[in-house]
Every structure is written in C-alpha cells, then in structure tokens.
Amino acid sequence: MKKTEFSLANCMALARTLWSSTKALTIALTLIALNSARAQQAVLHNAYxxxxxxxxxxxxxxxxxxxxxxxxxxxxxxxxxxxxxxxxxxxxxxxxxxxxxxxxxxxxxxxxxxxxxxxxxxxxxxxxxxxxxxxxxxxxxxxxxxxxxxxxxxxxxxxxxxxxxxxxxxxxxxxxxxxxxxxxxxxxxxxxxxxxxxxxxxxxxxxxxxxxxxxxxxxxxxxxxxxPNTFIEDYQFVLEDMNSKTVQGSVTLTGNDVASKPVSIEIPELKVKESLTTNAQGIATFNFRAKKMTLWSPESPKTYQAIIQSGDDSLEDQIGFKSIQTEGQKIVLNGEPVFLRGISIHEEKLGGGRVSTKAEAKQLLTYAKELGCNYVRLAHYPHNEHMVRLADEMGIMLWEEIPVYWTIDWTNSETYANAEAQLTRMIQRDKNRAATIIWSMANETPVRAERNDFLTRLATKARSLDPTRLISAALEQSYDPNDGNIRSIDDPYAQVVDVLSFNQYTGWYGGTPESPRLVKWNIDIDKPVLVSEFGAGAKYGFHADKMTRWSEEYQAYLYQETIEMLNRIEQLQGFSPWILMDFRSPRRVLPGIQDNWNRKGLLSEKGEKKMAFSVLEKFYQEKAKQ
Structure with a gap:
C-alpha cells in the first residue's frame, strides 16, 4: 500500500492482527517508507x-x-x-x-x-x-x-x-x-x-x-x-493473496479534520462493502476476501467498479486485480507463466506530434493488439494517463519508464531528486492500474559506480512505493573480448532488477541481417530475460533485395533472423521490438530516407504497415497458441 503515515508500532500491530503472510507483512511495512513521500508530494489521485x-x-x-x-x-x-x-x-x-x-x-x-x-x-x-x-x-x-x-x-x-x-x-x-x-x-x-x-x-x-x-x-x-473541504486524497487496492482472493488497501483523507472519519469502500459486483474509520492521520485501511473475483489478464481484462466514499466526497474507479511475480527464469501472471508478446511505443500520434487525446492513445494500442501483442513497453517516459487506463480496458500489460536515458548527471543531487520525483509521481498515478507490471528505472545507461548507485537508489525507492510489481531497466549487451559473437550481460545492475532486460541491434548497428546466426548467448543469471529492444530502419514503400539497407525487405529479413536468434536464449520470456511506428527525431537526418524520422517503426508515420509487421504478427500468432 501507499500514502500512509503509520508509525512502526502501528504498522507492525496491523500486520500481525490482520495479515499473516510474508507478502502481506512486506506490503504493510511499505506504509512506513511512504511517510516521507506523502509529505513531500501532495496527491490528487484519479483527477479524471x-x-x-x-x-x-x-x-x-x-x-x-x-x-x-x-x-x-x-x-x-x-x-x-x-x-x-x-x-x-x-x-x-x-x-x-x-x-x-x-x-x-x-x-x-x-x-x-x-x-x-x-x-x-x-x-x-x-x-x-x-x-x-x-x-x-x-x-x-x-x-x-x-x-x-x-x-x-x-x-x-x-x-x-x-x-x-x-x-x-x-x-x-x-x-x-x-x-x-x-x-x-x-x-x-x-x-x-x-x-x-x-x-x-x-x-x-x-x-x-x-x-x-x-x-x-x-x-x-x-x-x-x-x-469538498475534506476529501479523498488517495487510495489503493492490492491483491495480497491470489489464491484466497484477499485484497488489502488504504484510503487517505486530507483536510482540516480527518481523524475518526467514516469511510466506505464498495465493489457492487463482488458484493463487497466495508465500513472504515480513519486514524489520527486520516488513513483508513481495509482487508477483505472476494472468492468470486475474476483476476485481470490480457485474455480476460476484467475490472470492477469500486466506489470510495467519505462524507461529501465520493470517487469511482475501475479496478483490476492481478498477481505478477518471477519464479526462477519465468514471469508469472496469476500463477501461470506468461510470454510477453510486446512492442515498444513512443507517445507520438499519427503524422507526428505528442499524443494528447484518448482517441490518439487508443489508436496506438489498437495497432499493438492487431500485431498480436499482450504487452507494450511505454518508452522512454511516463505516457498520458489515457494510455494506461485504456491498457486496463484492452488487456495489454505495460512496462512504464522514467526518462533516465543514456548519460545523465549521475553525481548531481538535484538530478537524482528530479528522477526520483518523476518515478514517485508515475507510481502514485498508476498504482491502481492492473495493466502495469514493470517499473523501469532507465534506458541504455553506461556502467560506472555513480550510475550504479543512482539506479539502485531508484529501485529501492520504487520497491518502497510499490512492492507488488517488477523492477527492470533496459541494459546493454556485452561482447566477449576474444569472440565478439559470444554475448552476455555484464552489468552489476542486473543483480538489482527482477527482470533482466537489454537492448540489442545485431544486424543493424554492425553486421548484416545474417549476423544473428553467429551469435551465442551466455547469460548465467537465474532471472527471466526480456529483450527490451531490437530492430532495423526501413522507409515504407522502398523495396529492394533483402540485403539493401532501408528497404522493407532488409527490415523483414532482420526480424526473421533476430527472432530465431533470441529464441536460443534459454531464459527468454518475451520482447518488445523497436518500434511500433516511425517517430520524429532530430538525430535522423539522412535525406530522402529519414528526413527527421526514426524509421525503425513497423508502421510508417501514417500508419502504413511495413513487411516486418507481418513477420512479427505471424510469430505472435504462433506463440499465442503455445
């Protein structure tokens, strides 16, 4: 749970009285760590x-x-x-x-x-x-x-x-x-x-x-x-135990008089109705079982109307309940291993420009569903809340990320505070969204002591705010100095994350589409592997032989060979190729081809499908049957 101000004694007593499992105790102890976050960052949860x-x-x-x-x-x-x-x-x-x-x-x-x-x-x-x-x-x-x-x-x-x-x-x-x-x-x-x-x-x-x-x-x-003068500042629902369908959570009031106030939570479809009373800090906690609950999944994205009420204030939300964790080299959703059939998405609408409406967000997720995705990586920053709420409705698991991108000022305390604030606000906003399964701390950052400390502090903060989701970061592959075709992950941050993720562009940044055939993977870390990026550039409508760069044929051929290569990784649990749709970038200046567009999309900026779209779509169709 989040957004509470319990003392250690109260937290421990609450944990012993209400919950006995180790997981529940972990969640209860999280309340302590959230004290400072709530004091530093005011909440106006669910503004919509x-x-x-x-x-x-x-x-x-x-x-x-x-x-x-x-x-x-x-x-x-x-x-x-x-x-x-x-x-x-x-x-x-x-x-x-x-x-x-x-x-x-x-x-x-x-x-x-x-x-x-x-x-x-x-x-x-x-x-x-x-x-x-x-x-x-x-x-x-x-x-x-x-x-x-x-x-x-x-x-x-x-x-x-x-x-x-x-x-x-x-x-x-x-x-x-x-x-x-x-x-x-x-x-x-x-x-x-x-x-x-x-x-x-x-x-x-x-x-x-x-x-x-x-x-x-x-x-x-x-x-x-x-x-109202006194209102519901924040709330959270957490599936504490998947088997017993036990849910725990909290409601936080803010105002001049928040102690000993009645609070009710109701989920009509589950016949849940709880009457609560706030403590001196305006916090009320709850714990209930709902044996007839259907867990949220991509195949069945079930959400329930939840009504939270106190005094003159009432809020409604659609809440889905799911369990996400790792077991050895597996990613496990609701107790079952799941392969993440993904794609990366930038928050850019058709024709270019920042996504700002629900319709624009839905268009991108609809393309992802058509591709056969059950998962999307939202790169490289928190996307519009429309995107996250639509993913709940449409049954698409999400990786959410903050823009700790490439090389930032690792030793600057204000830079760290900025990154932590963005992480905190992202988690506060989306903590009740069933679709979100991974919080990502960074993308393609260089290994060095200052960076390792920076990212480890962020991971610790994320776990203090939300111990129920997985932590990852898009790392980079390493090359054997004696044989460049032997690849591994040589990054101390791999020991911090729950899911081992990395970006790789064999056959694009070095080599040809046939280069992946030579690659051997040597990953000795007993964690799930999620390849966060791979891909190649192609301009829609440019056709040539499959060895000609920028042609649709080159991109499609590289996708075929890369998928074969990645399937040789024993721990592979999914990937999110780069990227769904062409997007603007000032780094991409090749006249007649890029013209300020990153051309790695499976769709053009107008939504036109390139040949590689069908390659990935076919693979995902086959994977979904397994």
Missing part, C-alpha cells in the same frame, strides 16, 4: 473521476526566446520582486491609456488549442526550443464548502504557473501530473498564465541528448478540479 471544469481549448500564446517577459534588463526575475513590473508577462497587463507603454498583449496574440505541442501546432515553432507563454481567461463561481485545484496532466519541460498575477509554483519534468490549490486565489474573472520552457539541460531528466523529438508545450489536459 473528480468534479472539474476543463480549461482545455484556446489559449493565447507569446513566443519569448529572450525571456523578456520573465527577466528585467538586468536579468533579474520579475516574479522575485515584491511589486512585479507590469512588463512581466504573468501580470497580463493592458495599456491604461494612450500614454501607457506595455509591449505585449495576450488578447491580441494568436491562440493554440491546448493540450498540444507547439512544434506541430505552429509550423514556425517546429524546431523551437525555448520559452513560450500561455494565457487562459475563465469565469468562476465559488461554491461554499469547496476547495479548488489547478491541475496539469503534463507540461514539457519546466513550467512557471501564475494565477491572477500571483505565482503558484514551478514544476520540472515533462511527463508527470502536478497541481496547485487555488481556493483562496480564485475570483469571478480569472486568468492563468504558464511560462513553458523546453530547453534541454545537462542536469535535466532527460538530459541534453535523446533520440526523440523535444515537443514543447502544455501537452496534456488542464482542469480546475473541485473537492
């Missing part, structure tokens, strides 16, 4: 189920490459002054008379439909990295006994948020939700201004160098969420 006013739609914007709207001519931030200048863009000033000098005007500036990325919304900003200001005006009718929160699904990368000229705060990280309480700042007529800066930085997560497009903007939904 709450009462809210959408602030999506037309926002006025101003492009500000010199950040003149943020700094004065001495390069001092306007928002650090007690009396900010009317020249500061967040003041949303207007000329008072014909003599007044104001050198900006949001209401006369163009508009952009939020959520979106500015790179595809305004062709002049296609390559732009820098600051863009956004402003939205809205009316509001305050209701007595209500609290209000300004909620952002994600803003890439750094957001400075202001309401009615007053700063609410700064958020760093382009793929996780955040919010501010604005109950006391709201008026009948309001304006919110957001300074968005997507410039890359060495100390950032991700850092300067990536292989995807740095889409800037307010890329996910914006809401004005309303709650």
């Amino acid at each position: 189920a709450r009462d809210f006013e959408s602030l999506n739609g037309a926002w006025h914007y101003i492009v500000d490459p010199y950040e003149n709207g943020y700094y004065d001519y001495r390069y001092q931030p306007f928002d650090q002054s007690e009396n900010p200048s009317r020249s500061a863009f967040f003041m949303n000033s207007k000329a008072l008379d014909k003599t007044d000098l104001i050198e900006y005007n949001f209401d006369e500036s163009p508009t952009m439909n939020i959520p979106t990325d500015w790179n595809t919304a305004d062709e002049k900003l296609f390559y732009y990295e820098g600051t863009v200001w956004f402003k939205k005006s809205f009316s509001h009718s305050q209701q007595e006994g209500k609290r209000y929160f300004l909620y952002f699904g994600a803003v890439n990368y750094k957001a400075e948020v202001y309401l009615n000229g007053e700063k609410l705060g700064t958020h760093v990280g382009g793929f996780t939700p955040f919010h501010y309480e604005v109950t006391d700042q709201l008026k009948e007529e309001n304006f919110v201004v957001v300074k968005v800066d997507n410039k890359r930085a060495k100390e950032a997560v991700p850092t300067l160098n990536t292989d995807w497009w740095n889409y800037g903007g307010i890329t996910r939904d914006v809401k004005l969420v309303s709650t």
